[in-house]
Amino acid sequence: MAKEVDIAETLGAQMKAVSVAEFFKKNKHLLGFDSPVKSMLMVVKEAVDNSLDATEDYAYENFRKTKQWAYPEIIVEIRKAEHGLAIIPEGSDIPIADITKTGKTWDVEYFGRKLRASSVEGETKTYNIEGTKVQLTDTGAVKPQVFVNGAKANVEERTLKYQVVVTDNGPGIIEKNLPFAFGKLLYGSKFHRLRQSRGQQGIGISSAVLYAQQTTGLPAVITSKTEKNKAVQIKLTIADNNEPNIHEKTTVQDFPYDHGTIFDATIEADYVATGEKSVYEFLRRTAIVNPHATILFISPEKEKFKFARTANELPLESKEIKPHPHGLEYGMMQGLLEKTNARNIRGFLSGDLSKVSPGIADDVLKKIEMNPNAKPKELGREEIEKLLRGLHKTPLQRPPTDCLSPIGEDALKKSILKDTKAEFVETVSRKPTVYQGRPFLIEIALAYGGGINAEGMAERLRYANKIPLLHDAAGCAITRAIQEMSWKQYGVQNVAQNGIPMGPYVILVHLASVWVPYTSEGKSAIANYDEIIKEIKLALQDCGRKLKSFLSSKNKAQRQAERKSMFEIYVPELAYSLEQVTDEKKEIIEKDLKKILGKDKIDGEDIEEEKTVTPKPAEGEGE
Amino acid sequence: MGDKAGTKKRIEELGKMLLKEIKAGNNPFMDIPIRALSNVAFNPKSRIIEMGDAKSKRYFFNIAHIRKFVQTVTAAAIARELLAVDKHLSLRQVFYRMRRTIPGTNIDMVDEQTESNEAVEDMELLSDSSRELLHINANKNGSAAGKIIIKDKGDLIDWSKLGSGGWAIPSNTEDIEFKKVDAKFVIYMEKAAMWERLHEDKVWDKLDCIIIASQGQATRGIRRLLQRMNTELKLPVYILTDFDPWGWYIYSVLKFGSIALAYESKRLAIPNAKFLGLTAEDIKKYGLERQKIKFTERDASRLKQMVDYDWFKDNKDWQKQFKMMQQYGGKIELDALVTKGISFVSEKYLPEKIKNKDWID
Numbered sequence: 001m002a003k004e005v006d007i008a009e010t011l012g013a014q015m016k017a018v019s020v021a022e023f024f025k026k027n028k029h030l031l032g033f034d035s036p037v038k039s040m041l042m043v044v045k046e047a048v049d050n051s052l053d054a055t056e057d058y059a060y061e062n063f064r065k066t067k068q069w070a071y072p073e074i075i076v077e078i079r080k081a082e083h084g085l086a087i088i089p090e091g092s093d094i095p096i097a098d099i100t101k102t103g104k105t106w107d108v109e110y111f112g113r114k115l116r117a118s119s120v121e122g123e124t125k126t127y128n129i130e131g132t133k134v135q136l137t138d139t140g141a142v143k144p145q146v147f148v149n150g151a152k153a154n155v156e157e158r159t160l161k162y163q164v165v166v167t168d169n170g171p172g173i174i175e176k177n178l179p180f181a182f183g184k185l186l187y188g189s190k191f192h193r194l195r196q197s198r199g200q201q202g203i204g205i206s207s208a209v210l211y212a213q214q215t216t217g218l219p220a221v222i223t224s225k226t227e228k229n230k231a232v233q234i235k236l237t238i239a240d241n242n243e244p245n246i247h248e249k250t251t252v253q254d255f256p257y258d259h260g261t262i263f264d265a266t267i268e269a270d271y272v273a274t275g276e277k278s279v280y281e282f283l284r285r286t287a288i289v290n291p292h293a294t295i296l297f298i299s300p301e302k303e304k305f306k307f308a309r310t311a312n313e314l315p316l317e318s319k320e321i322k323p324h325p326h327g328l329e330y331g332m333m334q335g336l337l338e339k340t341n342a343r344n345i346r347g348f349l350s351g352d353l354s355k356v357s358p359g360i361a362d363d364v365l366k367k368i369e370m371n372p373n374a375k376p377k378e379l380g381r382e383e384i385e386k387l388l389r390g391l392h393k394t395p396l397q398r399p400p401t402d403c404l405s406p407i408g409e410d411a412l413k414k415s416i417l418k419d420t421k422a423e424f425v426e427t428v429s430r431k432p433t434v435y436q437g438r439p440f441l442i443e444i445a446l447a448y449g450g451g452i453n454a455e456g457m458a459e460r461l462r463y464a465n466k467i468p469l470l471h472d473a474a475g476c477a478i479t480r481a482i483q484e485m486s487w488k489q490y491g492v493q494n495v496a497q498n499g500i501p502m503g504p505y506v507i508l509v510h511l512a513s514v515w516v517p518y519t520s521e522g523k524s525a526i527a528n529y530d531e532i533i534k535e536i537k538l539a540l541q542d543c544g545r546k547l548k549s550f551l552s553s554k555n556k557a558q559r560q561a562e563r564k565s566m567f568e569i570y571v572p573e574l575a576y577s578l579e580q581v582t583d584e585k586k587e588i589i590e591k592d593l594k595k596i597l598g599k600d601k602i603d604g605e606d607i608e609e610e611k612t613v614t615p616k617p618a619e620g621e622g623e
Numbered sequence: 624m625g626d627k628a629g630t631k632k633r634i635e636e637l638g639k640m641l642l643k644e645i646k647a648g649n650n651p652f653m654d655i656p657i658r659a660l661s662n663v664a665f666n667p668k669s670r671i672i673e674m675g676d677a678k679s680k681r682y683f684f685n686i687a688h689i690r691k692f693v694q695t696v697t698a699a700a701i702a703r704e705l706l707a708v709d710k711h712l713s714l715r716q717v718f719y720r721m722r723r724t725i726p727g728t729n730i731d732m733v734d735e736q737t738e739s740n741e742a743v744e745d746m747e748l749l750s751d752s753s754r755e756l757l758h759i760n761a762n763k764n765g766s767a768a769g770k771i772i773i774k775d776k777g778d779l780i781d782w783s784k785l786g787s788g789g790w791a792i793p794s795n796t797e798d799i800e801f802k803k804v805d806a807k808f809v810i811y812m813e814k815a816a817m818w819e820r821l822h823e824d825k826v827w828d829k830l831d832c833i834i835i836a837s838q839g840q841a842t843r844g845i846r847r848l849l850q851r852m853n854t855e856l857k858l859p860v861y862i863l864t865d866f867d868p869w870g871w872y873i874y875s876v877l878k879f880g881s882i883a884l885a886y887e888s889k890r891l892a893i894p895n896a897k898f899l900g901l902t903a904e905d906i907k908k909y910g911l912e913r914q915k916i917k918f919t920e921r922d923a924s925r926l927k928q929m930v931d932y933d934w935f936k937d938n939k940d941w942q943k944q945f946k947m948m949q950q951y952g953g954k955i956e957l958d959a960l961v962t963k964g965i966s967f968v969s970e971k972y973l974p975e976k977i978k979n980k981d982w983i984d
Contacts, residue, residue, distance in 0.1 A: 563686045569728055573693050574683060580700035581638030592645045596684065604650040604682040 022240055024210050032523070033211055036111065037094070037277050040162065040269035041470065043208040044076060044279050047166035047263045049198040049467060050205045052290060054170030054261065059292075060317045061171070071309055072293035073257075075167040076283060080300045081216075081266050082161035087134065089148045094270065096148065097129055098160050099136070106136060106144050111215070111268070119144065161216055162271055162300065164208075165264045169257040172226035182209055182222050182263070183236045183244025196318040196404045196465055196512050206238060208265055213237045215268035219247050223255070223262040231255040271300055276470055283307060284419065285461055285468035289407055289510055291415035310418050311411040316402065321514065322354040324399035325391035327436045333384055337376045345379070345387075346372035355397045364390045399439040401432045404512045407466070412445050412508070420506050421451030423554075426546040428539045435531035440513035442535040446543035447506040448550070457496055458482075458505035464516040464526055471524035478509040480528055481536035490544030491551035509536055563605075567597055630752040631706045634699050637749055641696070650685070653695065654678040656748045656886070663885040665933035670878075670894035672934065674885035691742070694733060695749070697721050698742040702750070705758035713760050713794070714740055748886060754843070760794035765845045766815060767792055768822050769833030770805035782833065789822060792835070796848040804856050809833045810899070810973070811841070811849060812863035813873050814957050817968070824969035830977070833858070840873055843884070846891040849877065853893045860893050861982065866901035866911075867954030868925040871944075874898050879934045897982040900972070903947035904981075906955060909972065914959035918952050940983045 024031065032042045055072030062070045086095035087108075098109045105118035110129050119125040124137040135147040143155040173181050182205055209220040225231035231254075235247040255262075272278045280297065287295045287307030292314045297305040323336065342348035349361035356364075365372050368390040370383065379387070407415075409427040417425050425447045432441040445461075453459070462469040462478045473479050483499030494502035501507070517527040526532065575589035596602060637653070644651040655678060656662070662677040681688045681695070701720055705712060712720065718739040724731050733739045743759055750757065766789040772781045775793070779802060782790055810832055812818055818836030821827070827834050833852070837845050852858045862877060864870030878896045880888025906912060918926075926948060935941045948954075960968045976982065 566686055566689060567684055569725055569730065570683070570689050570693050573725055573732065574696060577693065577697040577700045578638060578641060581634060581696060581703055582642050584642055589642070589645060592648075593683075596645070596648055596650065599648075602650045602684040604652060604680065605684045605686070 024207060025214055028211065031207055036270035037272055039211060040271055041277060041279060041282055043164050043211060043265060043267055045282060046205045046208045048074060048076065048286060051166055051168035051170060052293060053198055055168050056314060058171040059314050069313055073169045074293060075296045077165045077298040078271060078279060078300050079163040080159040081163045083157055084160040085143060085155050086158035087146050088154045088156050090151050090153055095158055096132060097134065106138055108136060161266055161268050163266045165262065167256060167260065167262045169260040172224045172259045172261055174226060175232050178222060178224055178232065178234055179236060179244035179246055182206060182220060183238050184242055196514055198465055198467055209236060210238050212265035212267045216266050218266045221264040223252055225255045225259050227259045280305065282468055282470060288415050288419050289463050289466045291411045310414045315405045315407055318405040319402045321400050321403035322352055324354050324434055324439065325356060325396060327434050328388060330384060330388065333388055337379055340376050342376055344372060345370065345374045345376055348376045354399050360394065364394050398432060399434055403439055403514050404432055404441050406441055406443055406512055407510060412443060416445040416447050416508060420447045422447035423449035424547065424550045426543040428542045430535055430539050433531065433535060435529045438513055438515045440511060442539045443510040444539040444543050445508035446547055448547060449504050452504035452506055454504040458501040458507050461506065461508040463510040465512055469524050475519055476525035477528045477532050478526060478536060481533045482507055485537060485540050491548040627706060627756060630750055630756045631703060633750040634703045637699060650682050652680045652682045653749060655681050655745055658883050660882050663882050671888040671892040672880040672885050673888060694721065694738060694742040695745050698746045702746055702757040711758045711760050713762055714743065715762060717743060717759055753887065755795045755797060761842050761844060763791045763793055764842045765792040765835060765837040766818050767833065767835045769827040770831055771801065771833055772803040774800040774802050792844050792848060794844045796844045801856055805831060806833045806858060807831045808859040808861060809835060809849060809852055810861045810863060811835045812957065813837060813839065813870055817957050821969055824966050826969040826973065830973065841877055843891060846877060850891055850893050860896040861899040862896055863899050863957055865954060865956045866906065868922055868929055872929060897984055899976055899982050901955060901957060902983060903944050909963060911955050911959045914955045914962060915953040918954065922954060
């Protein structure tokens, strides 16, 4: 009799650990790599975020040593890497797939993936690309004939692959750590700490490395130089087991800075020159909220754009903090109680939470009648809830503000002024407050007029922790707060039906927090927390009041001009009539009146409305 | 008010004053007496509305004043010319004279006749001369008939022999001479239709009186004529108006003078004129309720204003009338009397009221 095999064992043998790299390959759309245009942006964004963090770290460290600021410099260059044929639907400019000829067969590739079936001369093959029907016929000509959803499409030479090179003057990375910093997902110190930082999932730059290897098969090239050592260059991919795979390691003589890092990856993506999803726009917006950095951009067409530094010092460095009791939830509390090293609950409250002194801890425990010597790890569900209620009811100081690194009102004002060339700019940096026990603060810039485009709706610049949010505007708390403002009360004349001001306005909203509540992994919209929306609105109202008084004095100036032209209109009329009353030549009267008009201030011109006859006679009185 | 030569001189002086300010580099201005309720006072002794001394400065270089300023100077120019050539223009013609579009703009010097009328009224005050002295007339308005013979521009006119149309009262009644008077009183009414009715009934013959009508507010010509008949001929003046705040204000103007023309009260007001009807009691007594027209908000607020006028404030009879009208909440036209019979007014209403001295003072 054959030995019975446990079914669970059979099934278990089929299961295998899915590596992070494997997971990414299948779910890259979740991380923002969901279209060729967006993928370009994601790679640039991850590299730039990485560089900004690194250069700031260096600058702060250097300042502590030398009392001098080493200003961050980042160079972003995008080069055309490989040309090929692309299918471009009629009336569009965006390719939907690439085609390549190998020997006698045509292959269709979509997003780095070769589709099934090849076409040989005289043959028509049909492909389904995300619901779009593509038919390819090899007619024997240089290019095949392609129909997209039944309409003839163009086949054009396009850049299919781009090389993204991002250089910074950060501290550089020591040789030992270099492969891990770029070649291992979820590596790094950012993930579990409670302070404001750009990346918070820790996927970051390694996802760009993965994307490169998956779309072009090419390793990323990382070159890094520290102050004391020669530059080291590695060619790197990420293995399926989430370990860095070094293909080549060399030392390099030439490096543009004394220290820093160059990230260089070749990716399959699309480059757009302008618009919300362009690299240019992303860098422009990044530069606005990072006024202490200089960002240089070299486009595939070799155009150079410089976003120069406008601030002379870096923003306050963010520090790690302990969780604040207000808004602490059950799950988080439970986690903290489990992890704590405190021996009793009194020690836990005053040692592991911010703004709870031993005295306050005693008060809270007395009120909820809990033994101060209770063991944190032994608290039951009801006790934890009782403790949470007690903490929530206790008035406490706001969480420490030094975990946040605001841009600052002055720096933001200077920066937005340089970018927009506006007539009016007002900035507000709110005091930190909390949502869900996490400190956050809101910064706003409101700009009007001058160089701002007057057509259409106000430009909205959304940021979280100094990262521009370029997608999902409709679902974002920032958009909602802007829409809920009663803009007309603040002198804005035209407001679109959706509540957004129309005309030459730029509205910038920055949420800085130790933990940004994104709506999705793509990190492009902020969840609708009441506390956050309320703070944004308060800040907008502050700016709005300033805007209102600016607009009303502007209107006054306009009225002044109208007043002057009104005077000019009536001067010849008065001269004409007065000539008939006095026999003085009207030309002379006119000349004298114009002399008065030339004065800066004419007595009596500001006196209010004359009193008029009231009540009006019934009908025809006086006739 | 002064003579013709004086008027012309005062207009020219105003011009010189403006010119002097302009030459000195100052903002030219005029001191205009304020023609508003705030600047009139009821003189309980003479029982007329008199104008106060309050003036407002009207500047040329002032966006709120400039239009009126130029209109006023233009009115001065027109008056000066009229005096120089010894011709007259009507207010309507003055309006057309002033009305033109300022070159290169879409602004008209005047849009409505009230604007040019007000400019003329301001000039009256500035030159201390009545409109007649400025050689500006109102349009003819009003009809008269009755037992009197007058002389106008050399013509003798017997008001009892004027056919069906009666005599049209001119704008300037200053120079009319009263030759032979058989009338014992004057009835004034605000409606031409009522006048036609009474004239057809020859009520002036039956009651030995004069009947005079305007259309709406009485013109200055009518008011001056009524005042002269009252003071020079000692004829009582009885007034008939609609039962509504607007009609009663016509009575108020005839008797006490108007707010806008308070400076002319002395020449125009008839402090002992009597209000014959329609009174609140008439409505009940003669059964006119069915003709009620509901008050609009405007009517009600006009009534409220009148309640507070100084010249009515302490008048118990009038306060009673106001209160009753307020309670009644509606108005009734003078012509409602015709519903009681074609000749009800001339055969019953008027003889009864006058005989019983059923009026309000």
